[in-house]
Amino acid sequence: MLLENDIIKMRALEPEDLSILYKWENDTRLWIHGNTLTPYSKLALREYIAETQRTDIFQAKQLRLMIELKQDNIVIGTVDIYDFDFHHSKAGIGILIDNEYRQHNYATEALELVREYVFGFLRINQLYAYIAANNDKSLRLFEKSGYKQSGLLKEWIFCDNKYKDVYIYQLFSTLKQ
Numbered sequence: 001m002l003l004e005n006d007i008i009k010m011r012a013l014e015p016e017d018l019s020i021l022y023k024w025e026n027d028t029r030l031w032i033h034g035n036t037l038t039p040y041s042k043l044a045l046r047e048y049i050a051e052t053q054r055t056d057i058f059q060a061k062q063l064r065l066m067i068e069l070k071q072d073n074i075v076i077g078t079v080d081i082y083d084f085d086f087h088h089s090k091a092g093i094g095i096l097i098d099n100e101y102r103q104h105n106y107a108t109e110a111l112e113l114v115r116e117y118v119f120g121f122l123r124i125n126q127l128y129a130y131i132a133a134n135n136d137k138s139l140r141l142f143e144k145s146g147y148k149q150s151g152l153l154k155e156w157i158f159c160d161n162k163y164k165d166v167y168i169y170q171l172f173s174t175l176k177q
Helices: 015-025 042-054 106-121 136-144
Strands: 008-012 063-069 075-085 090-097 126-132 148-159 162-172
Touching: 008 106, 015 042, 015 075, 063 106, 075 106, 090 106, 106 126, 106 136, 126 136, 126 148, 136 162
Parallel strands: 090 126
Antiparallel strands: 008 063, 063 075, 075 090, 126 162, 148 162
16 A cells, blocks of 8 residues: 555554654754744744645645654654646655654655655656755664665855755656656
């Protein structure tokens, strides 16, 4: 079945995800890996969740999927497909696994399920990720998942009081239209 395997399933955001989303979006330690600059209110996140129920990836140009353990239905992470560009057949991707569930191969499993969905079902040609040059765990994860480094953005992000480089990683579909 699409978006699931024996261990995890990927699903849409639900109103019950508000607490975990609030925790992740307001964890300032995670902000250096994205573009978050200010905290999110529960109201803003509640409205965001509601909006995801009314739009699809073609309208919103993004899709957030929650990663859930099949055995006990616990949400352990999320994948963001963003900057979805149907015309040019590409989308960005980001992933977060809750600290408690890291080092169990869940991120690799989730990236594989998203790859199958984006390339096989949506028929998109490529996924790309921006990864800070010092984020060794993410670099290894994406390389393990078949992504190839295709570029370097010098001094692209500012964190820890200095500018840092960012690598661009790409994965191309083998299913050509």
